[in-house]
Amino acid sequence: MRLNSLYAVLLLALLLPCMAAAQSLRGALDWLPRGSLNLHDLTTRPxxxxxxxxxxxxxxxxxxxxxxxxxxxxxxxxxxxxxxxxxxxxxxxxxxxxxxxxxxxxxxxxxxxxxxxxxxxxxxxxxxxxxxxxxxxxxxxxxxxxxxxxxxxxxxxxxxxxxxxxxxxxxxxxxxxxxxxLLQPTDMPDSAITLRSELAELARFSRLLILPLAEEDAALSARITGMLRGQIGFMHERFDQAGPRTILEQWSLNLRDIATLAEAGEWTEARRRRAALTAALLAPPQMLLEAENASLYAPDRLAAWLKRR
Ligand code: HEC
The missing domain is CATH 1.10.760.10 (Cytochrome c-like domain)
Structure with a gap:
């Protein structure tokens, strides 16, 4: 029990950089006036x-x-x-x-x-x-x-x-x-914000690490892994079940490890981990995908959650 709670505290400390960057939901509740969250912008994107x-x-x-x-x-x-x-x-x-x-x-x-x-x-x-x-x-x-x-x-x-x-x-x-x-005028319609769309974004962004890892630039690698962990934080706060949260936390820790390897000059291993992470993001575990309906990615659940706030 003791060890478990110690582990929980440690894990929380590790995740803090991404929690602090967590978008909208919990951050807005803590730091913006009541009523600053709206369902439309949390479920739809131009x-x-x-x-x-x-x-x-x-x-x-x-x-x-x-x-x-x-x-x-x-x-x-x-x-x-x-x-x-x-x-x-x-x-x-x-x-x-x-x-x-x-x-x-x-x-x-x-x-x-x-x-x-x-x-x-x-x-x-x-x-x-x-x-x-x-x-x-x-x-x-x-x-x-x-x-x-x-x-x-x-x-x-x-x-x-x-x-x-x-x-x-x-x-x-x-x-x-x-x-x-690069932003062009467009007639394309808005699209729904879904777990899948967010995972696809994350996979796309994870490729940004290819360049600093090739250039062997530890500072830029750390900067990008920090931003990516922030994006994972946005996803993390939409779940309250342990299963999907653990998967996201693991990816966040993988990013931290990539930055640590870069800092230590272990470039080959850092590059290998980046490739593995991008592959994992492109083929996310079924359990995570199945948790979407019970998460705050589901508009009806999010609406109910917002009403209680
Ligand atoms: C809290 C909402 C908010 C955030 C966050 C925000 N903006 Fe804006 N932005 C506005 C508003 C409102 C205006 C119009 C007021 C003004 O011109 O000062 C504006 C104007 C602009 C314009 C001028 C566009 C034009 O054609 O005149 C640019 C460029 C811009 N923002 C870029 C950014 C960038 C880059 C960031 C992040 C670093 C950012 N904004 C963050 C609300 C925001």
Whole structure:
């Protein structure tokens, strides 16, 4: 019993980096006003059409992952698990986004509010519509007030001034801009957020590790494994059964091990583990897939869960 609870504490400590990044559900309950979660945005996502299709450079794929990673922001946004994706879902608009006290209409939010960053508080309730980033490449200026002529500079300000994040390095800005530039206008319909769609995303993102492991760049490997663990954290919080949670925890620990091997210079083994992990993500255990209906990926269950909050 003792050993078991010690093990549980240890496991929790290991998982903390990903729990802290957990998106939406529990993060929002802890760090945002009540009523900040909405069923629509948690179950449906706009289409994403990238010019050039899915096969992209390391930059834009890394930008795509960073766009979905709360870790690049600071303050309450990060704690609540909000990333760029929380507002600009798939580079478009989270049309249900609503924070009591900060939004007038769904799809609007006041960004000059101390909830995000005390230094940016302007003492006015001035929510703005969340703009779609589709076709952003063609725009000459950015911001509702056209305040910036540079997407890169605007993105830095979003991170540092609006969301109290740490100064982004050149790679992060290059990557975010490379990703946003690919976002095309599209007529494709919204799609459902499902366990399978999230697993496919995770498998896609796990391939991002190929490059830093080939370049033998331990710092970049650690950065990407951290972001991937954050994505697993989003999935983890939709389950309360031990079986599927254990599978996800194991994948998170595999990522931690890959970063540790990279740090130790054991590149061959790190590469082997990355390939094995991607293969596992592409052929997930039946038990995990079968648990979807009993999880918060099931819209009726999620609706009931939200009502109780
Ligand atoms: C809490 C919601 C929220 C989050 C999180 C968020 N944004 Fe925004 N974003 C907005 C709103 C609202 C606007 C419009 C207000 C403005 O222009 O300042 C906007 C404007 C923008 C624009 C200008 C688009 C244009 O055509 O004028 C860009 C680019 C952008 N965001 C990128 C990002 C990136 C990159 C991130 C993550 C680093 C991010 N946003 C995170 C809500 C958000």
């Amino acid at each position: 289409a994403e059409t990238l010019s050039g299709g899915e096969a992209q450079s390391f930059y834009s794929e890394f930008g795509r992952l960073a766009f979905r990673s709360p870790d690049i922001l600071g303050g309450n946004a990060r704690k609540a698990g909000l990333s760029c994706q929380a507002c600009h879902a798939n580079g478009h608009v989270s049309s249900g986004f609503f924070i009591p006290g900060l939004s007038k209409q769904p799809g609007e939010v006041d960004l000059s509010n101390a909830l995000w960053h005390a230094r940016a508080e302007n003492h006015r309730f001035d929510p703005q519509k969340i703009p779609s980033l589709r076709g952003v490449l063609a725009r000459p200026r950015f911001g509702f007030d056209q305040r910036s002529g540079s997407l890169r500079e605007f993105t830095r300000e979003v991170i540092v001034m609006e969301f109290a994040g740490a100064e982004p390095d050149a790679l992060l800005l290059d990557a975010l801009v490379a990703y946003m530039r």
